[in-house]
Amino acid sequence: MLPRTRPRPMMPARDIKTGQHMLRTLTLSIGLLLWATASPPAAANSPGAKLGLGLKAVVKGKQLPAIILRPHATLKKVSVELSREGFKTTLKSGKIRAGATKELRFKQPVGVFEYQARFKVQWGDGESSDFTTTFKITKVGELELNMGAGDVDMESRRMKFRITNPAQKAELVILGAQGVRLDTVEQSFNGAAPGSELVMEWDELDGDIVRMDLKVTDVANFFVGMQVTPFSIDIPHDDVVFASGKHAITSGEEPKLRATLGHIHKALATHGTLLALRLYIGGYTDTVGPKSSNQSLSERRARSIAAWFRKNGVDIPTFYKGYGEEQLAVPTPDDTDEPRNRRAEYKLSSQSPPGGGWKKL
Secondary structure (H helix, E strand, O other): OOOOOOOOOOOEEOOOOOOOOOOOOEEEEEEEEOOOOOOOOOOOOOOOHOOOOOOEOEEEEOOOOEEEEOOOEEEEEEEHHHHHHHHEEEEEEEEEOOOOOOEEOOOOOOOEEEEEEEEEEEOOOOOOOEEEEEEEEEEOOOOEEEEOOOOEOOOOEEEEEEEEOOOOEEEEEOOOOHOEEEEEEEEEEEEEEEOOOEEOOOOOOOOOOOOEEEEEEEEOOOOOEEEEEEOOOOOOOOOOOOOOOOOOOOOOOOHHHHHHHHHHHHHHOOOOOOOEEEEEEEEOOOOOOOHHHHHHHHHHHHHHHHHHHHHOOOOOOEEEEEEEEOOOOOOOOOOOHHHHHOEEEEEEEEEOOOOOOOEEE
């Protein structure tokens, strides 16, 4: 029989920082690596070292990057001619006392940019310095990870997602029963533009997948995570009664299928997930007639039901399979007319039920 699987409990996704409920099929976690002041290399007796030169080199959101000055001697004034491709500006400051800190802020769009900076300094003792250095600044927006319905395809072993910042890399940890790690997949995206479709794929694995943990890192080493849990649910229904040896659905049996169709649409609306869901229909017979004929008959009946659902608005991928008299609901001797064994079972699932042999409608 198709394995009877209760709906797996869904942990409500929760933004760890704000506590707001999000999509119920995933759990988000956001890691923020706070910027640190980084100084360009400078010899101990160089003008840069005397100036106490540093950078706010990684910023996010509305933060502005900055050149940080913490001079070891009082300076009278300083100007910085700052340029990158397609951009030039001059930053200025008046007197800065020895040991005090001054930030010279400037605007930058999201991304990683290399700058050339020429410093012109007049010191309080009348001396002057003029030197040039280069550095990189990274700016990212608020990091979000986005997936749409069906972006995780368990059968194709493929997931799609997007983030709001340039993407550097991603890691997908695939877990089986009792938390056993089945695989770890790593993918580099080399600064892919914000909003680009990012794709990760994994090999066919031994063992059922219980959970997948995705972690995506942007170019500033901020990261966002998502947890995806495979899903399966049995659809309640009244069995269609077929004429002996036939697979055609009579008009008198269609009300049963219309009721089941309502259950399918309700399940899709209630349990709609990031996972690509499929409908699986298994057909069964009693023991009247040869086994080979019953096998073929059960497959034709399952296909008839699948085709009816497709004709009446079920647009998700649909698969069918005939079990014949191999899995009797009620054990009987051979050649026994038992209506309870002439049945079908319907399952919505993100993965094929065990056993193989499913045919796509």
